[in-house]
Amino acid sequence: MKKIAFLLLICLFNCKSNAQEEAKKSDSKTFEISKTDAEWKTELSDKEYYVLRKAGTERPFSSSLNNEKRAGVYHCAACDTPLFKSEDKFDSGTGWPSFDQEIKGNVAFGTDTKIGYTRDEEHCATCGGHLGHVFNDGPKATTGKRHCINGVALNFKPSNE
Template identity: 75%
Template sequence: MKKFTLLFLITIVFSCKSKGQDKEKTKTYPVTKTEAQWKAELSDMEYYVLREAGTERAFSSPLNDEHREGTFLCAACNTPLFKSENKFDSGTGWPSFDQEIKGNVAFSTDYDLGYARTEEHCATCGGHLGHVFNDGPKNTTGKRHCINGVALNFKPSSN
């Protein structure tokens, strides 16, 4: 009985969501649409990642191998999020950047895996982009913005 009670208490502690976790979902953004509007405008995979905080399969995005000069935009609202000069090959299978375009990316904390991670959102529409980790290039910021390629569109520089 003691083992059952302990297991029950552990389950309760790790499954409870705090109100802080819902802040990003209730926050209002400059671009807001109904879920029906988002579903009509986004592909199924874009909707899954951007609106349901899903994750695309590693090594599935063509943007992982995008090496031209340009800007990576939010796939939902076209806000500029990352510059190509800040992209690097992390070997993880997702487009990775050592920094964001300041002011265009918002951050929150998620506990979906049972521990705290820094989640990234488009600051204009609230779309889920990915997560930021502290294992990026030491010679720059030390950050690795691990971003779902399906959450991005690429706009080449007009050189």
């Protein structure tokens, strides 16, 4: 029994995690807009900084953007890059603004393993700000994707106003 436990421990300590290697690669990516941590702290509110720069998550149902029904475009709260269109927004019932597709080229994707399993993370392709995650449980009539986005990471700009 001791030998089995010893071998198990050796196996655990010798395992190499690809997720950690992927995280290192994405951390080293440079973005068009790159600022120091101190600069981001002065430009963003505490909540924006927590979500966009520290990959935090806002409380569900806390964003006024959940109920936003006007036509317009959702921009990155850190750098103003247009990310999502209002016609792609839907009510997922999850408590976060949800979209079935992004504006191509303006949202980048990575891997998030922080909570013990792998999720597809989304971030702004211009500044690298964390937006949320994308799941495969969206409307089947469109893309089948649900881009679950922190409202604090977005600024809404209505059309024709």
